[in-house]
Amino acid sequence: MQTSKNLGLNKPIVSFNNLPNLHKKTLLASVFIIGAALLWPTPQEFSSQRIPVALDIESLLPNVAYESEFVDNLEDPIPVLDHVIETGDTLSKLFEMAGINQQVMYKVLEADLEVLALDTLLPGNRIQFWDDAQGNLIKMELYFNPARQVVFTRFDDGSYGVEDINIDGIWQNRIIGGEINGSFYVSAKAAGLSAGEIQKIERLLKSKLNFARDLHAGDRFSVLLNDQYVEGELTGNSNIDGIEIHSGRRKITAFQYTDGNFYDEKGQSLAPAFQRIPLNKNYRMSSRFNPKRKHPITGRVRPHNGTDFATPVGTAVVAPGDGVVTMVANHAFAGKYIVIEHDNKVRTRYLHLSSFKVRKGQRVKRGQLIALSGNTGASTGPHLHYEFHVNGRPVDPMKANIAEAKTLPKKELSEFSSIVRSRKMMMELG
Template identity: 55%
Template structure:
């Protein structure tokens, strides 16, 4: 760190209108509001998901020299509290933000939609000869030779945009993960989610089956990027990253300390922006 005194500033507020204006009213700058929005961009839809009365608490480190701010500052923790949801962000020493359980806030995916490995019975192939019709047609995903009733999991966080029962695809689920990514799960035996439902990475969404036009029990899985199907086994996607065991221990200690600081903002006696001088 550069010479100077670093102070920790604790800021809290409630959403009243837009978060952007509410953050400034609470004492954050325009840049701070933009940074917080960026931190939670994969978790919170700031134009639709926030409601009046939702609470937020922010921990921000600022540098001072000779008692004057230098302009050097960074947000190290943030929390949003709604009636039924809580969103947290803690900056770790690797420069990444994680939630309080240690999950990275950067949207990431599992490579496969199953809890264990199964044989790939048919690969992604833009010019595959269909095993039933014999016609040359694109195979827009990969098929796993799963027994009927095998648990199917979502490869990423997202929202169920469509479910149905098609004469060719059988029972199926479409999940939108962002404006860029979508996944599809076909020939299912049982669907465990509903349209509009928010889904977490690794959540069980269905049981595999043999519905629709199929030569045998299997799961057909598709990954679409920017509206086009790609090979799920080879596509360059952000994959999940986990903290090491030693890092996790240090991280949870950090979370405990910062959570106490965030909780202090809920005390009506000190529920306002304040500063604590930290040693260099």
């Protein structure tokens, strides 16, 4: 996908060694099958030579080096608990089922502060616990979908490290188009777009088109989507690359550029610009974004995934851009926190809050009050911890490529135009 490549943020951070075991085996199997297919003699060769082929599989294995150090240390590679999340499951209950005590759960939660993945588990996701002979939790894996797993592993001192595994996989375009017959919603639904995709299109184009009034029977629409596949499976991650609506003589278009934002054909932004910080005033920055921050005692890397502002308790925190509140939660270490998903592949997080001013699922506008800052969770003093994620990866909010202008700058415009040309071509063919 061009978007992520250009941002340089969506590179798979997973190495072969980091893959969950099952995946390693699948990969290994496919490597082997491909290898065997290439080596296997054709039927003619086989019948003329009749030489039995003894494949020494063991000797092939070390070259692939799929066993991680960690797996070698496992006394028992079968998880002590392998559970599919159900409605009503709580973290305490899961740890109890695995026979792991609450103190260890808090150690895991401490590591979770870095990724905030535990609160996002949904029914259908999978959780696995592995212990050693002494009953210590040595590994815990959250399986969200084929593209994302989060793995906690135990260090010698009993604390845990966390790895957020994102596999980029393959992105494939899909075109959905049709004619308006009834409302846009009904027509687009019949053509195969999801409710979420339709709502997103209506939001993106609302300044250009009144969907209730301007569209008439016979008007046409075309949407270019990009779906993620990992190991041949749809992951559920999908992107809208382009939209074209022909309404009478008017043509309304929107294309997503590599900065995550949507522009019309001429490079005019469709959404109001983002503001750099989620505060109405400037406050002293008390800690910078630092992916290589070291723990003062253990010396281990504990990334600081956000920027801290020295805000007194009760300071107004505002949404830096339009979006949907996807999380309003209380975490042992993050304290009261909020997550907002924005339309431009950006997710923002606000930690250690004192009170919430929005609820989960609510749409918010740029500049809207969402919370008051505080000092909750594991916090060393009143401050706001603000995170800015692009394509699921934390980036420095103070340096991120935030579209602050309404029109694409000249130097970006030629690249944007060529992206638009090729997407329009696809949409016309589809």
